[in-house]
Amino acid sequence: MPDFALLRTTTFRVALLYLGLFLASVLVILVLIYWFTAGFIERQTDETIAAEIAGLREQYRQRRLPGLIEVVKARSAVPRTSTLYLVATPTFTPLAGNLSDWPDARPDPDGWIEFEIADAPEEPDGGSHEARAVVFTLPGGYHLLVGRDTMERRHFQERVLISLAWALLLTVGLGAAGGVLISRNVMHRIDAINRTTRQIMSGALQERMAVANTGDELDQLAGNLNAMLDQIEHLMVGMRQVTDSVAHDLRTPLTRLRSRLEITLVEAGTEDEYRAAIQEAISEADRLLGIFSALLSIAEAEAGTMQRSFQKVSLSDLARLMADLYEPAAEEAGLGFVGDIEAEPIVLGNQQLLAQAIANLLDNALKYTPSEGCVTLAVKGPAGARGACISVADTGPGIPAAQRESVLRRFVRLEASRSSPGNGLGLSLVDAVARLHGARLEMDDNDPGLVVSLVFPRMGPE
């Protein structure tokens, strides 16, 4: 991976953004530190000067000018003091103090002046001594200056500034390095995912993403991708099973159809024989078409795309319509038909597919219940944790509990029912429709017979 690719990665951009924000906050902190340290020294200078002035003012009040001069002389004599004093005549001739000349600077309205000390000893770095002072005019025209050499302060401030600058530089360096490291690490893992994906796309379908068990987002992503791949594999296996079943269940009647036509071509002589053969061929083709459209309906329900067009469906209205449609057929078959509508539940769904599912259940009930039996179409409202439910019960032979799972599979028909018409897709479609609606397909004993129920999930409050 060439290095400039790093610059385009999301992680690097995030790292950069983070670095920027981090720098900004560090800068704010450094400014605060500077203000608290260097600023504190500066304020301290001013406070020291103010304290000196307070002391001198006390002396002057008690002992007038001579006292003042005496104190100034005494204090100036303290070796290596950084406090500056000067008492001068009205013509600025120095009388006492540790400055040789009255500085040539104009005071600001509060009496503060800043100046360079002319006769200061030479500094090793060649810098000059700067000072900050307050000037007063005493009664009689005498002048007083109290100040402090600020060179040390300035040195300190410079030192603080330099340290802060270094700190800043270090932050940038460490932050950038960290960002690169982190994004490289993340990119490495994403790279691994991409590599696996490419392998899978090029045919290694059993490959799965490595999961580091850290539980972070990338791990979740890898886990979800793996779950998705498992799902796809599951669907593909299902698809293969269907293809096999379709191959078997369509090829058999197609072969029958073809050989019958072939035999007709060889053997049939009269027009009636031809006609009969063609009739049979057409009904065989119609059976095939029936299987085909049932398979398509199942595929449509299983694709789940129809959930977008779901509407409110009244289960009781649906049951009434289906009862209306099937009651005469049931009576014709010598069966009792009971519509047992206990509630008026509304579910979200596709009316047509639900109707088709109920029709399939009723078709089965009518087909397998011996005459004198009874078919019940019931609707129950939600009760407790159980959602609304629509069920079809019959008094036929039922389905043994062990085989209930298998009859939902495509093309599966119980041995006992092989002789009756049907393609083994009816319950598969009901199951697919149930799953499309998030409903559960339940099969229970009706003692005797079978109850098949679609139990819908509970709907939230409207």
Next chain:
Amino acid sequence: MSGGMGGRAGGGGAGDADPDGGFGDGHPREGSGERPFFGYDGAMKILVIEDDAQAAAYLVKGLKESGHVVDHAADGKDGLFMAGSENYDVLVVDRMLPGRDGLAVVEILRGAGTETPVLFLSALGSVDDRVRGLRAGGDDYLTKPYAFSELLARVEALGRRKSAAAVTTTRLHVGELEMDLLARKVKRAGKQIDLLPREFRLLEYLMRHEGNVVTRTMLLENVWDYHFDPQTNVIDVHVARLRQKIDREFPTPMIHTVRGAGYCLRA
């Protein structure tokens, strides 16, 4: 799916599993004899827009043999031109056409104010596809593969509707059968017949399509508003019950079974 498309939605013909599905001429039939096999007695002008040459030839041949005048366009552009320049009774449009697809053709025609009934043919049979076809201006929707008898019945029902559409009646008459749509009463030869609500709607649909073959799926779609094929003979039982009430006490039957296709009400 309910409501909005009631009464005009089509479809589900793929598995129209009647055991004797038939194509046409001189086929064995039940009921009375001298009329043509499929009961529509006025020739219609039909345009078939279908790109598959074999399917088109099959359609054109079948429709011609049923007594109609048929034109064929092999793509959407030609179809649009022909439909715009000639006066057809029914358009049979394949949904997927090269160049301009069937949906667009019908949308353009409807946009230009053409009211000709359209039957969509499509290999796309899902509920959503059907809704899209009807929304684009189709009047009926038949999924491939279909039985020709189903297609013919639907085409003739559409052509019929065009001629009857303008008249809003409160009374229907077929021979000695009389239906009062407001009072919900039915009489045959002056004798009142009591019908259940569903039987009434069934008879109403048959009477509105007098002389036409109506298939089981057409009845299920238009009377019950469902678009699937019940495996058992539910529709036959309903018709048998209606027939009991309409025909039993009278010398001549009015509801005829057309083998391999459906039913037909005739005076």
